[in-house]
Amino acid sequence: xxxxxxxxxxxxxxxxxxxxxxxxxxxxxxxxxxxxxxxxxxxxxxxxxxxxxxxxxxxxxxxxxxxxxxxxxxxxxxxxxxxxxxxxxxxxxxxxxxxxxxxxxxxxxxxxxxxxxxxxxxxxxxxxxxxxxxxxxxxxxxxxxxxxxxxxxxxx
Numbered sequence: 595x596x597x598x599x600x601x602x603x604x605x606x607x608x609x610x611x612x613x614x615x616x617x618x619x620x621x622x623x624x625x626x627x628x629x630x631x632x633x634x635x636x637x638x639x640x641x642x643x644x645x646x647x648x649x650x651x652x653x654x655x656x657x658x659x660x661x662x663x664x665x666x667x668x669x670x671x672x673x674x675x676x677x678x679x680x681x682x683x684x685x686x687x688x689x690x691x692x693x694x695x696x697x698x699x700x701x702x703x704x705x706x707x708x709x710x711x712x713x714x715x716x717x718x719x720x721x722x723x724x725x726x727x728x729x730x731x732x733x734x735x736x737x738x739x740x741x742x743x744x745x746x747x748x749x750x
Contacts, residue, residue, distance in 0.1 A: 631670070631690055641718040645694060650710035651687050657712060661702050666694040666714070699724070 633647040649657065649670055658669040671689035696716070703715040 643716040647712040
């Protein structure tokens with residue numbers, strides 16, 4: 595059961611959050627829950643994150659990592675190499691595609707595959723123009739008026 599929320603009142607009091615509201619209203623949001631491959635998301639610093647995925651049986655050539663705007667896509671697929679007849683097949687080798695929504699200004703730094711764990715390092719880099727800055731309250735017009743009043747007092 596899907597419930598639609600009306601975000602119109604929030605548009606009146608917020609600026610620049612259109613993308614957030616679109617994500618919440620996205621019709622593709624309720625997808626079938628796929629728990630394979632398992633993954634962890636780790637915050638390793640104020641602006642540093644890691645995604646660790648268990649991709650046993652996949653090599654570097656079987657994996658594809660793409661960052662498309664604010665979405666990180668990790669795909670895995672193996673070519674079917676049948677070497678003998680399987681009596682039991684318990685190691686998952688099916689293809690997968692996992693998508694991660696990224697915040698603005700998050701970029702992929704690097705990726706590594708060690709012991710069946712794919713680690714993707716992410717960093718949030720806020721541009722200098724977007725960082726908080728102190729705004730000085732100017733007294734530009736006030737200084738001239740004060741000087742003029744003092745000058746008038748001296749002349750009198």
